[in-house]
Amino acid sequence: xxxxxxxxxxxxxxxxxxxxxxxxxxxxxxxxxxxxxPFEFAHFSDRQLADALLALAxxxxxxxxxxxxxxxxxxRSSDSSNVERIWPTSGIANxxxxxxxxxxxxxxxxxxxxISRRTKGPALMQAALRANELAMLxxxxxxxxxxxxxxx
Numbered sequence: 001x002x003x004x005x006x007x008x009x010x011x012x013x014x015x016x017x018x019x020x021x022x023x024x025x026x027x028x029x030x031x032x033x034x035x036x037x038p039f040e041f042a043h044f045s046d047r048q049l050a051d052a053l054l055a056l057a058x059x060x061x062x063x064x065x066x067x068x069x070x071x072x073x074x075x076r077s078s079d080s081s082n083v084e085r086i087w088p089t090s091g092i093a094n095x096x097x098x099x100x101x102x103x104x105x106x107x108x109x110x111x112x113x114x115i116s117r118r119t120k121g122p123a124l125m126q127a128a129l130r131a132n133e134l135a136m137l138x139x140x141x142x143x144x145x146x147x148x149x150x151x152x
Contacts, residue, residue, distance in 0.1 A: 037081055
Protein backbone atom coordinates (compact mmCIF):
# COMPACT_ATOMS: atom_id res chain seq x y z
CA UNK A 1 0.00 0.00 0.00
CA UNK A 2 2.82 2.37 0.87
CA UNK A 3 4.47 1.68 -2.49
CA UNK A 4 1.22 2.37 -4.38
CA UNK A 5 0.75 5.68 -2.57
CA UNK A 6 4.35 6.72 -3.19
CA UNK A 7 4.07 5.79 -6.87
CA UNK A 8 0.96 7.95 -7.14
CA UNK A 9 2.61 10.92 -5.42
CA UNK A 10 5.89 10.76 -7.35
CA UNK A 11 4.65 9.83 -10.82
CA UNK A 12 5.44 13.32 -12.15
CA UNK A 13 9.07 13.21 -11.01
CA UNK A 14 11.89 11.86 -13.11
CA UNK A 15 12.76 8.33 -11.98
CA UNK A 16 16.25 9.28 -10.77
CA UNK A 17 14.76 11.82 -8.32
CA UNK A 18 12.37 9.36 -6.70
CA UNK A 19 14.77 7.08 -4.80
CA UNK A 20 15.20 9.31 -1.72
CA UNK A 21 11.43 9.66 -1.39
CA UNK A 22 10.99 5.90 -1.01
CA UNK A 23 13.16 5.56 2.09
CA UNK A 24 11.51 5.29 5.51
CA UNK A 25 13.33 8.46 6.59
CA UNK A 26 11.58 10.51 3.89
CA UNK A 27 8.27 10.39 5.80
CA UNK A 28 6.32 11.07 2.64
CA UNK A 29 3.87 8.25 3.38
CA UNK A 30 3.25 6.67 6.74
CA UNK A 31 0.55 4.04 7.22
CA UNK A 32 -1.16 3.61 10.58
CA UNK A 33 -3.74 0.96 11.38
CA UNK A 34 -6.15 0.32 14.23
CA UNK A 35 -4.66 -3.14 14.67
CA UNK A 36 -6.41 -6.27 13.48
CA UNK A 37 -9.96 -4.89 13.55
CA PRO A 38 -11.86 -2.46 11.34
CA PHE A 39 -12.52 1.02 12.71
CA GLU A 40 -15.79 0.26 14.50
CA PHE A 41 -14.47 -2.79 16.36
CA ALA A 42 -11.18 -1.06 17.20
CA HIS A 43 -12.91 1.94 18.78
CA PHE A 44 -16.10 0.63 20.37
CA SER A 45 -17.17 -2.20 22.67
CA ASP A 46 -19.70 -4.85 21.69
CA ARG A 47 -22.28 -3.16 23.94
CA GLN A 48 -21.65 0.27 22.42
CA LEU A 49 -21.96 -1.08 18.88
CA ALA A 50 -25.10 -3.06 19.74
CA ASP A 51 -26.80 -0.11 21.43
CA ALA A 52 -25.99 2.21 18.51
CA LEU A 53 -27.31 -0.30 15.96
CA LEU A 54 -30.45 -0.88 18.01
CA ALA A 55 -31.04 2.89 18.20
CA LEU A 56 -30.72 3.21 14.43
CA ALA A 57 -32.70 0.13 13.39
CA UNK A 58 -36.20 0.32 11.95
CA UNK A 59 -37.38 -2.43 14.33
CA UNK A 60 -36.28 -4.18 17.53
CA UNK A 61 -33.84 -7.07 17.28
CA UNK A 62 -36.05 -10.20 17.34
CA UNK A 63 -34.08 -12.07 20.04
CA UNK A 64 -33.41 -9.16 22.40
CA UNK A 65 -30.51 -6.90 23.35
CA UNK A 66 -28.42 -9.48 25.25
CA UNK A 67 -28.48 -11.90 22.31
CA UNK A 68 -27.70 -9.02 19.98
CA UNK A 69 -24.59 -8.08 21.99
CA UNK A 70 -23.51 -11.73 21.68
CA UNK A 71 -24.06 -11.47 17.90
CA UNK A 72 -21.81 -8.39 17.77
CA UNK A 73 -19.11 -10.29 19.70
CA UNK A 74 -19.44 -13.24 17.33
CA UNK A 75 -18.93 -11.04 14.25
CA ARG A 76 -16.01 -9.26 15.98
CA SER A 77 -14.26 -12.59 16.55
CA SER A 78 -14.86 -13.90 13.02
CA ASP A 79 -12.22 -13.88 10.32
CA SER A 80 -14.16 -11.30 8.33
CA SER A 81 -15.29 -8.90 11.05
CA ASN A 82 -17.44 -6.21 9.47
CA VAL A 83 -20.26 -4.29 11.15
CA GLU A 84 -22.39 -4.78 8.05
CA ARG A 85 -22.50 -8.51 8.86
CA ILE A 86 -23.93 -8.03 12.36
CA TRP A 87 -27.56 -7.46 11.38
CA PRO A 88 -27.95 -7.29 7.60
CA THR A 89 -31.75 -6.95 7.78
CA SER A 90 -31.74 -4.00 10.22
CA GLY A 91 -33.06 -1.57 7.62
CA ILE A 92 -30.37 0.99 8.48
CA ALA A 93 -29.56 3.11 5.44
CA ASN A 94 -25.89 3.98 4.89
CA UNK A 95 -24.96 1.82 7.84
CA UNK A 96 -21.35 2.91 8.36
CA UNK A 97 -22.12 6.63 8.08
CA UNK A 98 -25.21 6.34 10.28
CA UNK A 99 -23.26 4.31 12.83
CA UNK A 100 -20.41 6.83 12.84
CA UNK A 101 -22.86 9.65 13.53
CA UNK A 102 -24.60 7.67 16.29
CA UNK A 103 -21.32 6.75 17.97
CA UNK A 104 -19.60 10.13 17.60
CA UNK A 105 -20.62 11.31 21.11
CA UNK A 106 -18.96 8.20 22.62
CA UNK A 107 -15.75 8.81 20.70
CA UNK A 108 -15.81 12.53 21.39
CA UNK A 109 -16.06 11.88 25.15
CA UNK A 110 -13.06 9.53 24.96
CA UNK A 111 -11.07 12.16 23.07
CA UNK A 112 -12.01 14.91 25.52
CA UNK A 113 -11.10 12.67 28.46
CA UNK A 114 -7.72 11.87 26.90
CA ILE A 115 -7.03 15.56 26.32
CA SER A 116 -7.95 16.54 29.87
CA ARG A 117 -5.94 13.67 31.39
CA ARG A 118 -3.07 14.09 28.92
CA THR A 119 -3.25 10.45 27.88
CA LYS A 120 -2.81 9.07 24.39
CA GLY A 121 -6.52 8.47 23.71
CA PRO A 122 -8.22 6.31 21.08
CA ALA A 123 -6.41 5.12 17.94
CA LEU A 124 -8.22 7.65 15.75
CA MET A 125 -6.98 10.50 17.93
CA GLN A 126 -3.43 9.14 17.80
CA ALA A 127 -3.61 8.94 13.99
CA ALA A 128 -4.92 12.51 13.72
CA LEU A 129 -2.17 13.81 16.00
CA ARG A 130 0.47 11.94 13.98
CA ALA A 131 -0.91 13.36 10.72
CA ASN A 132 -0.68 16.86 12.18
CA GLU A 133 2.86 16.18 13.39
CA LEU A 134 3.92 14.95 9.95
CA ALA A 135 2.29 17.92 8.23
CA MET A 136 4.21 20.30 10.47
CA LEU A 137 7.59 18.61 9.91
CA UNK A 138 8.14 20.35 6.61
CA UNK A 139 6.38 23.61 7.42
CA UNK A 140 8.61 26.48 6.35
CA UNK A 141 11.54 24.20 5.69
CA UNK A 142 13.37 23.69 2.48
CA UNK A 143 13.03 20.26 0.99
CA UNK A 144 15.11 18.79 -1.75
CA UNK A 145 15.70 15.60 -3.64
CA UNK A 146 19.06 14.45 -4.92
CA UNK A 147 19.82 13.35 -8.44
CA UNK A 148 21.88 10.21 -8.12
CA UNK A 149 24.58 9.89 -10.72
CA UNK A 150 25.00 6.48 -12.21
CA UNK A 151 28.41 4.98 -11.66
CA UNK A 152 30.25 4.02 -14.81
